[in-house]
Amino acid sequence: MEFWFxxxxxxxxxxxxxxxxxxxxxxxxxxxxxxxxxxxxDHLDEVERDLExxxxxxxxxxxxxxxxxxRILSADSAAKEQTNDGQTGPIGPVxxxxxxxxxxxxxxxxxxxxxxxxxxxxxxxxxAAEELRQNRPPQSNAExxxxxxxxxxxxxxxxxxxxxxxxxxxxxxxxxxxxxxLARNEAALGNFxxxxxxxxxxxxxxxxxxxxxxxxxxxxxxxxxxxGYVSPIAETALTATLERNPAHQKARYYMGLMYAxxxxxxxxxxxWQDLLQQGVEDPSLTPLIxxxxxxxxxxxxxxxxxxxxVSGAETNSGPSADDLKASDAMTPEDRGAMIAGMVAQLSxxxxxxxGPATDWARLIDAYGVLxxxxxxxxxxxxxxxVFAGNRDALRVILASARRAGVAQ
Numbered sequence: 525m526e527f528w529f530x531x532x533x534x535x536x537x538x539x540x541x542x543x544x545x546x547x548x549x550x551x552x553x554x555x556x557x558x559x560x561x562x563x564x565x566d567h568l569d570e571v572e573r574d575l576e577x578x579x580x581x582x583x584x585x586x587x588x589x590x591x592x593x594x595r596i597l598s599a600d601s602a603a604k605e606q607t608n609d610g611q612t613g614p615i616g617p618v619x620x621x622x623x624x625x626x627x628x629x630x631x632x633x634x635x636x637x638x639x640x641x642x643x644x645x646x647x648x649x650x651x652a653a654e655e656l657r658q659n660r661p662p663q664s665n666a667e668x669x670x671x672x673x674x675x676x677x678x679x680x681x682x683x684x685x686x687x688x689x690x691x692x693x694x695x696x697x698x699x700x701x702x703x704x705x706l707a708r709n710e711a712a713l714g715n716f717x718x719x720x721x722x723x724x725x726x727x728x729x730x731x732x733x734x735x736x737x738x739x740x741x742x743x744x745x746x747x748x749x750x751x752g753y754v755s756p757i758a759e760t761a762l763t764a765t766l767e768r769n770p771a772h773q774k775a776r777y778y779m780g781l782m783y784a785x786x787x788x789x790x791x792x793x794x795x796w797q798d799l800l801q802q803g804v805e806d807p808s809l810t811p812l813i814x815x816x817x818x819x820x821x822x823x824x825x826x827x828x829x830x831x832x833x834v835s836g837a838e839t840n841s842g843p844s845a846d847d848l849k850a851s852d853a854m855t856p857e858d859r860g861a862m863i864a865g866m867v868a869q870l871s872x873x874x875x876x877x878x879g880p881a882t883d884w885a886r887l888i889d890a891y892g893v894l895x896x897x898x899x900x901x902x903x904x905x906x907x908x909x910v911f912a913g914n915r916d917a918l919r920v921i922l923a924s925a926r927r928a929g930v931a932q
Contacts, residue, residue, distance in 0.1 A: 565596065653787030660786060663746060663755035667717060670751035678713060682932035686713070693722070700729045707745070711905060712931055716749035739765040740775055747778060748909065754782035773799055777809050784816065790824040793817060797828075807879075807887070808906035866890060881907075881917035885924035892928030901930040 568589065575585040678686075686709060693702040707722035723742045727734045743761035747754055754762070759782055765775040780795035796813045804810045814830060821828035867890040870883060884907045891900035904925040911917040925931035 568593075568596070650788075657782075657786040657788075660756065661753075663750055663757050666750035666753040666755060670749070670753075678932040686710075697725065698729065700726065703729065707741070708901070711745055711748070712901070714908070716745050720745035720749055736765055736768040736772060739768065740772060743775065743778060744905075747781075752781070754778055754785060758782075773804060773806055773809060777813065780813075780820075781816075784820055789820040789822075790826070793820040793824050793826055793828070796820065806906070807884075807903070808910050811910060864894065867894070881911060881914070881920045884910075885921045888921065888924040888928050888930070892924070892930075897928065897930055900925070900928040904928075904930050 571580070571585055571588045574580045575582065580588070689702070689706055689709065693699065693706050696702060703722045703725040707719050707726060710716070710722060711719035720742060723738070723745055727738050727742060730738065739761050743758050743765060746758035746761060750758070758778070762775045762778050762782070765772050766779070769775075776795050776799060780792040780799075783789070783795070784792035796817045799809065800813060800817070804813070818828060818830055867887065870887050870890070873879060873883075884903065888900045888903050888907075891897070891903065904921065907921045907925075908918065911921065922931055
């Protein structure tokens, strides 16, 4: 900001110098009315001299004095009007020029500068961002600031089963299957701290055989537990995910989020733009990216306008309740093909445009009909992030998740 302030000052200085020259020259100029006054006064003196030399009579001198005096009064009045009209100096254009110069400097700054940043060189900004990244708060700090917001109201029966599962895992902490079940069910309840604690044990017990999905799920739980903050430990999990699969879309989204949080919006913008251009397969990521990419571009100094998306709500709304009911009369093969086609259309639209809670609920219902609980559970987990804080939307999606058997 200081740079552009200095530019504005320099513009004002140049305009001031020009104004000084213009006004100085203007001060030397006299309105034409003043010149007429001088002429008439000289004429009056000539009348007196002619009278003294007896060139004119006293009567003629009196008539000439009256006429010249009348002209003097008229010229004096005209000179005063010219002064009041500002004709003695072009100060108005000078002020307009100054205003235009300042406005041009500010407009250039708003378009090319970065109003949200301090006045640092590029290398200083990069260094500051790296220091922020290396010294940012740990996971525990963010968790203390994150208020739990349970999205489901589990039944008493489910809570009893969860208590038994927790007790069993506590008695047999080296049970891989128990830790796996505990991690997923705690996440479904919104208990993300307990969920990632169990998932860390899953990775530990698998050792070298841990898969991309294990690290990606661990990172996802960490970010959820921290209220959307990508902590150093979450970054480590994301790095492990991308080392095993550099194209993992959710990990790349979270890395972009981490860069946005640590002063590198340029990296965030590039990652998110690449995801949108390649086509986002995960329907939960598109609305998250679209909500943040323009701000990242602005702070990175990139001129970017998010392309308008053509809604496909009317043609690709996914299977409705009537569609699912009508499919009961079909053969299993036809029924599966119909629902699979509708699911593909809905999933594609949600991935490119996002959609309302009802569409997410339909997608979960469709996976339930297809007896495919894994993607249904994944969509339910991601919906809790997309619609966090929107209890009405989550209530609609929760009903479908319960029907699909992935929530209680």
